[in-house]
Amino acid sequence: MADDSSDITVGRAVGKLSLPDQVRSPWWELGRRFLLALAILVGTVLLVYLDRHNYRDGNDPTGSVDLVDSIYYTTVTLSTTGYGDIAPVAPHARMINAFVVTPLRIAFLVLLIGTTLEVLASQGRELFRIARWRKHMTNHVVVVGYGTKGRAAVDTLVNNGQDRESIVVVDPGAEALQEAHADGLAVVTGDATRQDVLRRAGVGEASQVIITTNRDDSNVLSTLTVRQLNPEVWIVAAVREQENVALMRQSGANSVITSSDAVGRLLGLSSLSPTLGSVMEDLLTYGEGLEVAERDLMVSEVGKPPQSLPDQVIAVVRDEKVYRYFDPVVTQLARGDRLIVVRPAKELPWAPRPGTHDEDLATDED
Template sequence: MSIKLVDRRDERLALQRQAKLTPLGSLLLRATIVLALIGTAIAIHWFDRGGLVDQVDGHISFGDVLYFTMITITTVGYGDIVPVTPRARMFDTFAVTPIRLFVWLIFLGTAYDFIFKRAWNRWRMKLIQDRLHDHVVVAGFGTSGGEAVAELLRRGTSPDDIVVIDSRQTVLETAEALGVNYLCGDASHNAVLEAAAIKRARAVVISAGRDDTSILIVLTARKLSPDAVITVVIRSEENEDLAKQAGATSVINPVSFAGLLVAGATHGSHLPEYMRDLATAEGRVALKERIVEAHEIGQPLSAITTGVGVRIYRGSDCFGFWEAEANALQAGDVIIEIVPGSR
């Protein structure tokens, strides 16, 4: 799994595809290249051993060539064996020196990929996790999940406060382009949700594409985060009660909701447009949910000045603006009001 923050300001156009080499294969390939470079240097030194002088016994054996090559490639040499002919010196200058640089670059790159990079990613992931508080976790980045993230951004949610979870690396490229945190993994697993710091999340949006998978994620999320607001997309009406029993705060059925809009259009052509305005942050009007303020307690719902009050939630009960209970607001009431939109 991976979690990542992306700065798109220095983006470059690049044609990419998934790497075919495994980490072990990459390591073996690099070792082969290093051995090939060293072997080339040893072979040339051996065939031109007449250009080398051993300061100890004056005789150049294969062991001396092997020793001289390794010392020359890995260090600057000790001076006990030295090139004395112009050809030997030219070879060391224009062949051995580049080989030395290539070997060191391969070594440093391998150390970075297999040691430093992993440690850096673990530290970076821990840093991002520690900064996640009151964020939104979006499990499933398909059509519904993607639109949910886009709407959250339009409503002013910072990309730093959104974590997208999906097992498909291809769709996460879109999440990366939006600048949000993303996690590649199965959201039905405890470890994946814990990596998204779900215990400190204020809300969870679940749209896994399959009702059974979505309900399983609801169960896992509710177990890990008892107080979070969990909204799940369910496509079959018969599974809506199961999702609520699993712990979902809200259940959205896009199929039945679309049917309501279509049916509403038969009674008024402007009704679907108005409903869309209410649902999106870019409409002329918008729905807002808030807690009743102290100076509003005792007043009727119709007297609020922040918008048009249409409904109140009092505990587990719901009352419309026309009902008697809406004539006197009480402490703890949750108000649903229509306010001007951003357009």
């Protein structure tokens, strides 16, 4: 798959919600049942044809039964039509019909009726699953575009404790649909600049929206549409060019990531200082070495300077504003503060450090 190939402006929006498939391919199941039904039909035809001398055709002056008559008798018998013009006359032929053909007839009908019922039942189950999903889906995360950036964003969310069932992908591509389903994610297929598509993704009840397509104009249109549907949702959007950052913020994005500048800066740092470049890459890579995390302030940490904590504090969030650890405003930590820290990746980023698990959080409500 090409890098960031999900372009929400390509193709006509379908807006269809589909949840991860939990069973085998329906085409495989349908083909298997068709072959079984065909085997029953062919086997019964051979059984009648080989014993044709013990059958009589009431519409034939000679009463003989040929291959065409065998096929005709088999189809009307297995379908329970039973016109009665052809019938077994020998005792053993009647016994074969009673103990062999009758079970085959039942199996044939079960396959036909069972397939029909299963199709209807599967559709009903899917509708029920979608209805239940819509009923319980609130404060979820919507990811627009399932290219390289979208998949990396989802992996980061999942690795930091986000439930896969609370993530919805919006993408028009069939390949993205398959990959997202393989990752256990619900998908809305369609153009994320359309309100009906975003409504199906539950944007109005979402807590966060991540917009990661590979075109800045598509990202701007999606951001505007999302903000119109949900004025309170937190929107994180990616742009390729730095000159579009201001436009993206004006469109309603709370946080804007410039992908080309970020990659270029990392390349430059790696060229000037390979060790610094490796450290930066370590911070951006999940699961190894160092990890950047946000956590609550503990009661025992209230009143202390950020530099004195076990974690390497790099910023403090106070009253929705971010202060660097050396800012005079956060010389002493206060209740309600949140800490941006660097810690070993082996520790869960959303959990307190070892030794503080039994302590209370220093929230404003305390």
